[in-house]
Amino acid sequence: MTGGFTGYARSTLRTASFLTALLLAGAALAAAPAPKFTLDPASSLLRFSFDQAGASNTGRFGKYTADVTFAADNLAASKIDVTIDITSLDTGDKERDDTLKSADLFNPAKFPKARFVSSKISAVGPGRYEAQGKLTIRDVTKDIKLPISFQTRDEKGKQTGYLTGRYTIKRLEYGVGQGEWKSLEWVKDDVLVTFSLKLTPVG
């Protein structure tokens, strides 16, 4: 065939290109604004528990920040950045808190913050995701895969985010346990971190 497209065919092609362009523009528009959130500290909890001599000891962090950008339909633009003030740890006992804040354990005098920054978030199920990223405790940074749940709820016209999850850290991998505290005889290696963060939209 040498006569080129017929008029009808040309017109159909033009319509198709237009529709494709429209769809692409629509997709770009839908994906563009992944909403930003910030922490509502009063309604959030960040806790940890560890086994000490066969008994579970629990504590919480009182001060931390979370900068979260999250859209289920635009995970590429989604990001979680949590920074924890180590000095705010609270196990309900001053002696235990002071011990945890000593040079051999968290040593906040030298390493005041712990931080998780995600680099990639992927969906694993309805409302469930895996946030790959870097966790820094003391001077050790490790790549981890953090399983999380994220939901939004309309609260007084605002899309409020709920970010929850649990993750077990091996404390010695992060150097939380120097000197005699390297011993796992009384304080086990596993530390379970659980969080449920309420996130209010920014802007």
Next chain:
Amino acid sequence: MPIRNTTTRWGSVAQLLHWAIVVLIIVQFVLGYRTHWATGLKKLGTVVPHKSWGITILALALIRLVWRLANPTPLLPNDLKPWERSAAHVTHYGLYILLFAMPLTGWIASSARSFPVSWFGMVQLPDFVAPNRPLYDSLMTVHYWLSWTLVAIALLHIGAALKHHFVLKDNVLRRMLPFTKTE
């Protein structure tokens, strides 16, 4: 040696419980005082077994009480004066009360300080109370003074046993000892 008590002699079960608890109480004093002066990981090394043995004593005390109530009690010698008889009863009641009061005050104090008690790392025991630092401080003061009360009453108890054996030359000590004969 019979397993059960008679009115003249303690059976093997009662003797075993008595002497096992004696040994454990001595261990508890050593661990308790080392805990008092230790900090950090060394404190865990003493306080953790202290709690486990304390719970063991509590369990043995319970068994011992049930066993005592389910058995005849060897009678006190007939020639005791009324005040001696009263002194014996007060001492024995006091020791039984302390066998329960010592571990229970320790256990509740652990709960009050949010350091739950585990029995030899095998089972975590429930907490009696919510974390409460003033309650912990009061309970530890009680725990401390009860331990000295226990020493005082135990000295009376030992003194009386030795007096029965060496001065009155009766069976009272021997009937709590294995491998001895009593008529």
